[in-house]
Amino acid sequence: MNKKSKKVWWVISVVVIAAAALALWRGAFFLEEEKAQTGEDTEIAEPTLPAAEIPDGALSIVDEGATPNDDSDDLAAIQGALDRASKEDKAVYIPSGTYRLSGILMVDGVSLLGDGADQSILMSTNPENGSIDVEGDGAVLSGFAHVFEKTVERGNGANDKNSITVRSATNFKIENLKIDKSSTAGIFVGYESSKGTISGNSLQNTGADGIHITNGSTEIVVENNKVREAGDDTIAVVSYEENSQTTQDITIRNNDVGYGSKARGISVVGGENVTIENNKIQDTEMAGIYISVEKEWGTRNVKNIVINENTIEHTGTRIAGEHPNILVYASQGNIDDVKFNGNTISDSVHGGIGVWGNGEIGNIYFDANKLENNKGLATNFKSGTIHSEGNTGF
DSSP: OOHHHHHHHHHHHHHHHHHHHHHHHHHHHHHHHHHHHHOOOSSOOOOOOOOOOOOTTOEETTTTTOOSSSSSBOHHHHHHHHHHHHHHTOOEEEOSEEEEESSOEEEESOEEEESOTTTEEEEEOOTTSOOEEEESBSOEEESOEEEESOOOOOTTOOGGGSSEEEESOBSOEEESOEEEEESSOSEEEETTOEEEEEESOEEEEESSOSEEEOTTOEEEEEESOEEESOSSOSEEEEOBTTSSSOOEEEEEESOEEEEEESSOSEEEESEEEEEEESOEEEEESSOSEEEEEOTTTTBOOEEEEEEESOEEESOOOOTTTOOOSEEEEESSSEEEEEEEESOEEEOOSSOSEEEEOSSEEOEEEEESOEEESOSSOSEEEOSSEEEEESOBOO
């Protein structure tokens, strides 16, 4: 081959390689565009957790004796700041840094505020006794992370092992927190707490439910939270027969949950007047939405549950569990007046929707829901009075 021919072939090779590189780049670009449009992605985006607004006169835990980023125990100093703030009607400020807690921290009607979950970190060092307990009226937790240095088995499910425990509190706010690891629940709301908001939090690696609302608590709003890798349900409303009243008037909306969680997505196991709307639920081992009365746990009846415009995708992944994406189940008691409106239910492992059990199941309504790409039975209605209108894929 002469020099001129070699030069021509060299130019052709460069052009081919450049064209191939351009094609690969365009393919990757349009794939990312498609993912952006469809929501498909293998990575879990971290939510933005902003700093809290610190009011003038707030007590800094550092000024009260806490020392960041060392091995000392800061529990006494932080509790002292909270106790003083309660008497002086002030907020408590957590400056950037990591502070260690050897036991339970009590927040009684006080605002505990940080510079953001990636900056202000409270680390509990005792896995058996590490909860932040919220009591009183008007408490606020905002703008920090609470993590456990290590965890233990869930065992008896003691509330001392929760990340946050709300005890008979009223008008409380838990917002923009990062909760990483707990031996039991991430956020536990009980003891007839009322008028609370849980919003904008990120929870992961909990030993029990991500967010658990029970013991007759009322008027609680759970919104815009992300829950992943929960050891049990991601968000649960539960009422036990032994409770003095039913857990009720709960709103669960705009949450993004699942991502390898070990049981159900959003559940009502005993409760009344619960609204579940505009949530995204995916990749849970058991049903994405679960409405139930359970003899095994002695739970109360269920009445007036509204489930609107949720997306339930690829749930019930546990092979032995055989849960459909949505399950209404009663092993005792009564379930009545449950309405499913405008939900999208897709990519099931064991079926789309199931209604069954030996308890009494009354009126279950399905209106304008869409079932697609389901394995197993699209619907499996063994119990109840089923009302169905305007659905697709049934």
